[in-house]
Amino acid sequence: MIVSVWILGDQLVEKHPALMYAIEAYGRDQVRVVMVRSRQHGVIRPYQRKRLVLVYSAMRHYAATLETQGIVVDFVESDSFVGGLQDHLSHCRPEKMVAMEASSYPGRLFQTKKLPELLGDSIALELVPNTQFLVGQYNPIPDPKPDKRYVMENFYRDMRRHFDVLLTAEGTPVGGGWNFDKENRQKLPKNNTPPADIFFEPDEVTRRIMAEVEAIEPAVGTAAGFGYAVTREQALQAFDHFITTRFEQFGPYEDALTKRSHSLYHSVLSPYLNIGLLEPMELVRAAEQAYRDGRAPINSVEGFIRQIIGWREFMYWQYWRQMPGMLEKNAWQATRPLPEFFWTGETDMACMNHALTRAIDTGYNHHIERLMVLSNYCMLAGIDPAVVNDWFTSMYIDAYDWVMPPNVIGMSLNADDGLTATKPYIASANYINKMGDLCKGCRFNPKQRHGEDGCPFNFLYWNFILQHEERLRKNPRLGKNVLGLRYLDEAERSAVRRQAGAYLNQL
Ligand SMILES: Cc1cc2nc3c(=O)[nH]c(=O)nc-3n(C[C@H](O)[C@H](O)[C@H](O)COP(=O)(O)OP(=O)(O)OC[C@H]3O[C@@H](n4cnc5c(N)ncnc54)[C@H](O)[C@@H]3O)c2cc1C
Ligand code: SF4
Structure with a gap:
């Protein structure tokens, strides 16, 4: 029985749960991974060109990694997701498709409405839970009454307690406080020069994609100068670079503004977290370890962990709590267009x-x-x-x-x-x-x-x-x-x- 595993471009996780499940249940030889690069999706709005390069190149590298593990990958470039999937179905003829739930509402709507129509009665569809977020995975958060506020600080403390993060043996916060924000509002001193961002020399695959993306219209900016990580190994190197060169001063200058540095002491890890090359809990545990090893002070460590299991998870939770109506919200009745x-x-x-x-x-x-x-x-x-x-x-x-x-x-x-x-x-x-x-x-x-x-x-x-x-x-x-x-x-x-x-x- 041939089983297709559809992996989306922002789901490039090392142990993809849909893929792991399909291999376990049906055997590696029966599995066909399908990845679709949709031309229409790349121009539904004028995207920043480096962002397109990042996703397209990371998808290609991810597919290549799977192939080295003996997994058959059908990488389809098509006008649309529908066209790409139809193409895949017609030549692979699976009896079943497995996918991980999309992180976003439109993606999940596609998976639950359009995809079953496309597959018809003869191809079964199974969606497995999304593992890229901690709230989705374990959902420790007591859902407050509809429309009642549940502030980030309470959410964050619940997450710390639930996942046992930065807690003493008695269950109190390490360092004596849940929050060190007061220490994290410093201006960058004149004699302080933050390190340059880590740069990854584009390989042949990335260079080819950069040339393609440069020609895409409408789009913003240029692909030239692209130096983001496109593989998990590189993303891990970027994380290591953050821990060794920036983490110590991340906290104090978190809120600073300067022309002298591109990203100050921020981690620049969101591009990789959001496409699955890095996973939130591995960053949290490594940050805790760095604290125990004396490599970063508590205000930097707590501040960083707050971003990951506090703000990031809280935003994901709010999104799902408020969709589909969130995009129409306009409580201050603001109606002006965006200046050119x-x-x-x-x-x-x-x-x-x-x-x-x-x-x-x-x-x-x-x-x-x-x-x-x-x-x-x-x-x-x-x-x-x-x-x-x-x-x-x-x-x-x-x-x-x-x-x-x-x-x-x-x-x-x-x-x-x-x-x-x-x-x-x-x-x-x-x-x-x-x-x-x-x-x-x-x-x-x-x-x-x-x-x-x-x-x-x-x-x-x-x-x-x-x-x-x-x-x-x-x-x-x-x-x-x-x-x-x-x-x-x-x-x-x-x-x-x-x-x-x-x-x-x-x-
Ligand atoms: C108007 C606006 C737009 C934003 N757009 C995005 C976006 O498109 N994508 C995005 O990931 N973040 C977005 N953020 C949140 C935050 O600004 C970025 O995550 C952060 O700047 C990414 O840079 P960094 O990796 O250097 O972050 P760091 O300061 O090093 O923080 C570490 C990590 O914490 C996470 N994080 C921190 N705050 C948030 C947050 N509010 N929401 C989600 N994750 C958070 C990110 O994954 C980030 O990599 C936005 C914030 C604002 C105010
Ligand atoms: S517009 Fe000029 S003066 Fe005003 S906040 Fe910005 S940089 Fe400062």
Whole structure:
């Protein structure tokens, strides 16, 4: 009996559960792995070209690895997933198909609606649980009442307890606290130079794909300069590079902003985690070990583990809790289109120019550039959350359907009525200036609220506070922002409103 195992491009896990199951149940000789690269899928939006190279090359390398293990792989390049699967079914003629549940809603809808139709009555379909996330696997989280808040901090502590992570023998948090965020808000000192990102020289397969992707339209940026990991071995090397060169200082400079470094002390591991080359728990256990070996302080270790089993898992959990309606959420009734300069980086706001050109060139910004520069701007300017979500999904090397809505619509824009985050992340130029050197050389003045040199982050921020004053006052976490209004007299309030209005009208 021939059994097909359909492996998606973001499921390149070492021990793929659908494949393991099929080999175990039917024997290696009966198994045919099918992988489909869909041309239409690559242009459903203008993707950042390095992101396309990453997925296409990693798929090819993954297929080649399976072949070295004696597994037959049918790698189909087709106009669509449907076309590719039809092609595979017609020449392999399986009696059964096994797949791992997709991480995203559209993928799962395809697997549960379209795929059974395609297979018809004669080919059985079996979906096995997704193992790329810990919540899906073990689901330790008590599901709160519908529409009730379950904040990330509680979720994270539950995850730590459930998986016994960074706990003492008595079950208390190692280091004496659950959270060391207060130690992790430092600006990068002048004499501190973060190490360069690890670079993997593209092999022949990757170079061929880079040339193909360069010709794809519509797409963003260039494939030239691609140096991301495309195999599990390389992804493990990238992780090791993080542990040995960055982990120690990851915590203190987690929130810093600087022109002097691409990724500071961040790990740049999301591209690999999100396509399965790395798995969350292996990173968590290695991080704990590094702490025990004295290679990194508790604030860096706890901070990193919080990102992986706290934020990442919480986002996945929120996504599934809120889909399919999440994409339509718009709690602040923001309707403006995205400014054109998001696609070119051409703006005289130095911080936006910095973050946008990096995103366009590399497909990467670290978290604070994404949250406190780019999406902060979108929140203050009232850009439609669905449009912002689309832009982020196009642009990032690590963007997938499950991760973007909770980060953009939930956390950043607070458009989901506060289910993901209890407040929108808004800040004036004061924050951007305080956290680094992005304001240096900017044509605007971060200390000026309005006028010719007034920074747009300032007049947009105060305009937002004035516009939503009543609502913000009711939020215990945001009420204090409203208190700042006491420093603005009537004349300044009108000036801020006038300038913001004129600015937003010309966007
Ligand atoms: C507007 C916006 C858009 C984002 N888009 C994405 C995206 O497309 N894909 C993505 O994986 N993350 C996204 N994030 C979350 C976070 O910014 C990235 O995971 C992180 O910047 C990736 O870089 P890193 O690997 O160097 O992270 P590090 O700072 O080194 O963190 C370690 C790991 O923690 C995980 N992580 C931390 N925070 C989050 C989070 N909020 N959601 C999911 N995982 C998290 C990532 O896997 C990351 O690799 C977004 C955040 C915001 C505010
Ligand atoms: S002055 Fe304003 S626009 Fe310029 S870099 Fe600073 S925050 Fe950005």
